[in-house]
Amino acid sequence: MAVNAQRFLDDLHKLREFGAAGVGKGVVRPAFSDADIAARRWLADRFQEAGLQPHFDPVGNLFGLAPAPSLLMGSHSDSQPEGGWLDGALGVIAALELARSSQRPISVVSFQDEEGRFGVTTGSAIWSGKLPLAQADDLTDHAGTRFGDARARMQSLTQDFVNPAQFTGFIEMHIEQGPILDANAEAIGVVSDIVGIRDMVIEFSGQQNHAGTTPMHLRRDAFQALTIFNGLINERFRNVVTPQTVWTIGHVELSPNASSIVPGRVRFSMQWRDQDTDRLARMESIIRTTAQEVSESIGGDAQFGPMLGIEPVEMDPTLRRSLEHGAQTVALGNWRVMPSGALHDASNVAALMPVGMLFVPSINGISHDFAEDTAEADLVTGLKALEAALADR
Amino acid sequence: MAVNAQRFLDDLHKLREFGAAGVGKGVVRPAFSDADIAARRWLADRFQEAGLQPHFDPVGNLFGLAPAPSLLMGSHSDSQPEGGWLDGALGVIAALELARSSQRPISVVSFQDEEGRFGVTTGSAIWSGKLPLAQADDLTDHAGTRFGDARARMQSLTQDFVNPAQFTGFIEMHIEQGPILDANAEAIGVVSDIVGIRDMVIEFSGQQNHAGTTPMHLRRDAFQALTIFNGLINERFRNVVTPQTVWTIGHVELSPNASSIVPGRVRFSMQWRDQDTDRLARMESIIRTTAQEVSESIGGDAQFGPMLGIEPVEMDPTLRRSLEHGAQTVALGNWRVMPSGALHDASNVAALMPVGMLFVPSINGISHDFAEDTAEADLVTGLKALEAALADR
Numbered sequence: 001m002a003v004n005a006q007r008f009l010d011d012l013h014k015l016r017e018f019g020a021a022g023v024g025k026g027v028v029r030p031a032f033s034d035a036d037i038a039a040r041r042w043l044a045d046r047f048q049e050a051g052l053q054p055h056f057d058p059v060g061n062l063f064g065l066a067p068a069p070s071l072l073m074g075s076h077s078d079s080q081p082e083g084g085w086l087d088g089a090l091g092v093i094a095a096l097e098l099a100r101s102s103q104r105p106i107s108v109v110s111f112q113d114e115e116g117r118f119g120v121t122t123g124s125a126i127w128s129g130k131l132p133l134a135q136a137d138d139l140t141d142h143a144g145t146r147f148g149d150a151r152a153r154m155q156s157l158t159q160d161f162v163n164p165a166q167f168t169g170f171i172e173m174h175i176e177q178g179p180i181l182d183a184n185a186e187a188i189g190v191v192s193d194i195v196g197i198r199d200m201v202i203e204f205s206g207q208q209n210h211a212g213t214t215p216m217h218l219r220r221d222a223f224q225a226l227t228i229f230n231g232l233i234n235e236r237f238r239n240v241v242t243p244q245t246v247w248t249i250g251h252v253e254l255s256p257n258a259s260s261i262v263p264g265r266v267r268f269s270m271q272w273r274d275q276d277t278d279r280l281a282r283m284e285s286i287i288r289t290t291a292q293e294v295s296e297s298i299g300g301d302a303q304f305g306p307m308l309g310i311e312p313v314e315m316d317p318t319l320r321r322s323l324e325h326g327a328q329t330v331a332l333g334n335w336r337v338m339p340s341g342a343l344h345d346a347s348n349v350a351a352l353m354p355v356g357m358l359f360v361p362s363i364n365g366i367s368h369d370f371a372e373d374t375a376e377a378d379l380v381t382g383l384k385a386l387e388a389a390l391a392d393r
Numbered sequence: 394m395a396v397n398a399q400r401f402l403d404d405l406h407k408l409r410e411f412g413a414a415g416v417g418k419g420v421v422r423p424a425f426s427d428a429d430i431a432a433r434r435w436l437a438d439r440f441q442e443a444g445l446q447p448h449f450d451p452v453g454n455l456f457g458l459a460p461a462p463s464l465l466m467g468s469h470s471d472s473q474p475e476g477g478w479l480d481g482a483l484g485v486i487a488a489l490e491l492a493r494s495s496q497r498p499i500s501v502v503s504f505q506d507e508e509g510r511f512g513v514t515t516g517s518a519i520w521s522g523k524l525p526l527a528q529a530d531d532l533t534d535h536a537g538t539r540f541g542d543a544r545a546r547m548q549s550l551t552q553d554f555v556n557p558a559q560f561t562g563f564i565e566m567h568i569e570q571g572p573i574l575d576a577n578a579e580a581i582g583v584v585s586d587i588v589g590i591r592d593m594v595i596e597f598s599g600q601q602n603h604a605g606t607t608p609m610h611l612r613r614d615a616f617q618a619l620t621i622f623n624g625l626i627n628e629r630f631r632n633v634v635t636p637q638t639v640w641t642i643g644h645v646e647l648s649p650n651a652s653s654i655v656p657g658r659v660r661f662s663m664q665w666r667d668q669d670t671d672r673l674a675r676m677e678s679i680i681r682t683t684a685q686e687v688s689e690s691i692g693g694d695a696q697f698g699p700m701l702g703i704e705p706v707e708m709d710p711t712l713r714r715s716l717e718h719g720a721q722t723v724a725l726g727n728w729r730v731m732p733s734g735a736l737h738d739a740s741n742v743a744a745l746m747p748v749g750m751l752f753v754p755s756i757n758g759i760s761h762d763f764a765e766d767t768a769e770a771d772l773v774t775g776l777k778a779l780e781a782a783l784a785d786r
Contacts, residue, residue, distance in 0.1 A: 178606030195605070199652060210760065211641040212588065212666055212734035213571030218758075223642055227620040248604040249616055251652045252645055259592060259644045259662035269652030273605055341605035365611075367603060 001101045003387050005380045008097040011046065012379070015039060015077065015093060016085045026370025027089075029079040031113035031122070032060065032150040036078050041157075043077060043092065043110055050100045052108060056157040059133070060112035061123045064096070066105035068166035071390075072353075073098060073106055075172050076114035076123070076345060084175075084372025086379075088114055090360070091173045094383050102390055107167065111345045118147040120310075124345035127161065128352055169319055169354040171389075172346045173382055175374055179365025180338060187381045188327040188335035189359035190320060194347045195244070195273045195339050196312035198280050201305035202291055204229070206298050208256065208264025220298045222266040223254055229294045236286045240279060244339055247272035247283070275312045275339045313347045319356030326389030327358070330381055358385060394494045396780050398773045401490040404439065405772070408432060408470065408486060409478045419763025420482075422472040424506035424515070425453065425543040429471050434550075436470060436485065436503055443493045445501060449550040452526070453505035454516045457489070459498035461559035464783075465746075466491060466499055468565050469507035469516070469738060477568075477765025479772075481507055483753070484566040487776050495783055500560065504738045511540040513703075517738035520554065521745055562712055562747040564782075565739045566775055568767055572758025573731060580774045581720040581728035582752035583713060587740045588637070588666045588732050589705035591673050594698035595684055597622070599691045601649065601657025613691045615659040616647055622687045629679045633672060637732050640665035640676070668705045668732045706740045712749030719782030720751070723774050751778060 019028045019035030029035045040062045044054035047064025055063040062077075075091025092110045099106040112123030118139040125131035137148030176182075181189050206220035230249060237247065251269035272283050288304065295302035320337075327335040338359070346355045360382035363373045412421045412428030422428045433455045437447035440457025448456040455470075468484025485503045492499040505516030511532040518524035530541030569575075574582050599613035623642060630640065644662035665676050681697065688695035713730075720728040731752070739748045753775035756766045 176606065177603060178608070179611055180608070183611075197605070209758075210570060210735060211639065211643055211664055212590070212736070213569065213760070214639070214734075214758065215571070215573070215636065216639055217636070218572055218576070221641075223645065224623070227623045230617070230620045231624060243608065243610070246604065246607065246609055248614075248653070248655055250604055250647070250654050250656055251650050252616065252647050253650075254643070254645050257644050257646075259664050260641070261643050262641055263643055271604055271652050341607075342603060343605070365602075365607070367606070 003097050003101045003383055005383065008093060008383055009376055009379065011093045011096065012085070012089065015042070015089050018042065019079065021082070021370055023370040025085040025373060027079050027083050027085050028081065029077070029083065030081055031078040031115065031117045032153050037154060039077050040110065046096055047108060050096060052099060055159055055162060056154060057127065057161045058158050059123050059126050059136070059151050060154045060158070061127055062110045063162050064099065064108040065162070066099065066107045069168050070105035070107045070166065072109055072167040072170045073172070074109035075111070075174055077110040078113055078115050080115050080368045082370055083115070084367055084369060086175045086372060086374055087177065087367055090175060090379065094173045094386060097383060098386055098390065101387070104390065114345050117141045118150070121343060121345055121348055122147065124348040128348040130348055130351065164352040167353055169316065169356070170346060170349045171319060171356045171358070171386065172344055173358045173360070173386060174344055175362045175367060175372070176359040177342050177362055177367035179362070181359060181361035182363055182365055184336070186334050186336055186361065187331040187378055188385050189338040190323045190327050190335065191315055191340050191357035191359060192320070192337050193275045193315055193339050194313045194344060195275045195341055196277060196280050197271065197273045197310050197343070198284060199269065199271045199308040201267060202270055203265065203267045203303040204295050204300055205265050206263070206300040209262040211260040211262050214262055219262055220300055221262050222300065223263045225294050225298050225300065226252070226266050226268060229290055232290045232294065233286060236290060237283060240282050240286065242274070245272070245274045245279065246341060273341055277312060310343065310347065313350045315356050316354030319354050322389040322392045323356050323358050323385070325392040326385035326387070329388040330384045358382060396490050396494045396776055398776065401486060401776055402769055402772065404486045404489065405478070405482065408435070408482050411435065412472065414475070414763055416763040418478040418766060420472050420476050420478050421474065422470070422476065423474055424471040424508065424510045425546055430547060432470050433503065439489055440501060443489060445492060448552055448555060449547060450520065450554045451551050452516050452519050452529070452544050453547045453551070454520055455503045456555050457492065457501040458555070459492065459500045462561050463498035463500045463559065465502055465560040465563045466565070467502035468504070468567055470503040471506055471508050473508050473761045475763055476508070477760055477762060479568045479765060479767055480570065480760055483568060483772065487566045487779060490776060491779055491783065494780070497783065507738050510534045511543070514736060514738055514741055515540065517741040521741040523741055523744065557745040560746055562709065562749070563739060563742045564712060564716070564749045564751070564779065565737055566751045566753070566779060567737055568755045568760060568765070569752040570735050570755055570760035572755070574752060574754035575756055575758055579727050579729055579754070580724040580771055581778050582731040583716045583720055583728065584708055584733050584750035584752060585713070585730050586668045586708055586732050587706045587737060588668045588734055589670060589673050590664065590666045590703050591677060592662065592664045592701040594660060595663055596658065596660045596696040597688050597693055598658050599656070599693040602655040604653040604655050607655055612655055613693055614655050615693065616656045618687050618691050618693065619645070619659050619661060622683055625683045625687065626679060629683060630676060633675050633679065635667070638665070638667045638672065639734060666734055670705060703736065703740065706743045708749050709747030712747050715782040715785045716749050716751050716778070718785040719778040719780070722781035723777045751775060
């Protein structure tokens, strides 16, 4: 039985009604909100109708279970506080449509709190064993609500954790959330790997002083140190990075941050991502050496916070080959292999079983915003690529 | 009659007891605090003993009036919230000692709120006519107290404003608050001018985006724009500035200021000071042109806030010559002519009469801090330079 493109689009639009923002196609459906729980109840009914057994685990991950063994497909149905209609939802509804239409047994999942109200990809991190439940329960959101209290809201629905051994692999479809496919007018991206991420807070100390009486040549200005550091690493990364590597200084905090005082201290975030662990390490070494060098040049000091990081995850070669076959079948010469710069539930699930991912374009690369969208033709092409990939297995 | 160095130092130490911080020689004596009012009452008694007529004006400026016409000397006795013992106090006590010892009539003044609890050099700004009293009354401190309510605390002491026509000129002695004299082991600085200041908030807008999925070459990163701007103006100022010119980016505010988001906006302060109005204008032109250029290069936008500024003030040539004579008499070859990078009450008084200023060193250039200090030998040298300057007139 072939996928039903209209049914798939209709379900996507129905899911969009839960937490509809009233601004474009945007949705407001953060993990454990009323809209999120209502959407999961609605999904559970759809799973039931499709002949799957609905199953909520203790942290709100919703499964639609086919008889074991089966392939698992899906993503997440929670959203950012101001989210788009496709981020996560697309992967869940596509999986549902494939479970309905495929000959082989396919289970579906919507992980909980991928968007990180409480942590980072919280639901799949707990299920995969990366994040112990007791530790997760003490995580709090920005308003101070504990994860433990939030998940208690779904207690009447939940059963035990699902045993991952019943799944033969995991495929996640997702919007790209970046501009590559859209800019190149390509319909599909087959993900090669999810990049690794490194994140570190750095602090430069100089000497706070009077902005009127301190001559330029005697200043030990922490903000000037930051700008010198930024220029130097941009220069020194050149021989190390690829066009896929990214790095960002997104958070900056001067002290005392007053217009007539030479800043004595600056704390800033340094984040970098790449699909190669060695490259991440070479970048770290440049960052540390340069920070030391710059802070010494102003007679100051550099402090490094703890290194946070998630390792790069390679997609399973067999699943990837099937997805490439599917892409080639429906979008001949109009697709590419690409890394994912964003994190996804698949990063966690990779600890349990082989995983593969498939991207469709985001218009103008926009995501995490009410304006997020993808042409419906591209949504359907993605669905058909998945269908063709399954036929290949 | 010669100045009495011991009496002068004793009075400085006595004044220090009002609001003594208990940390080094630090004082806590903000305008209109109990300690400030008690110190002013004590000063009024000392003025009386010296044969001067104590006179509080409606905003708390305290004069010790000699028979008209007279020279006026002094500074301020209020302090920063965490201040040093000499900032302001030195000029008042030195003036008192000279009024006691000089043959010619010398009036003394301690202006109120030079340190800007409510405004900028508030007391002398009102007396000089720059700041209307009704407008000043509505100024508030950080806690929300109105200037009008604060000055009411001294109402029982106050009389009318003093007529400035009775003074032939104004001389203010002050600590340098910067490192020049200390670094060069010089005893005295004769001030040539008080520099002008320009202050402007600038905002760059780029495009906020995902720090994982946005390739470097497609970013419109507002923080990167700021660092490029900073590098360019540092370069372009080279042909315009003198070693006395200063400029500072002291306040920076990224938006949304999150480690995994490419910053879409940055607001920052740009402040620059110089003794030459034309140079200040040339620097402004470089700043505006460069900001436009940089914001266009990231396909973004630059917004400029209102230009705030105080014009440079030249010291009176005759008074300056006398002070140079005094410096040369007591510190042969061991003094310099220099601009003041900090504002002082003399900036305002210059609107009413000829003004001159004399600096003594600050150890390590520290000021506005409990650690502020000056060697007692340097304090006495400064006093004797004033004495010699008066003998020259």
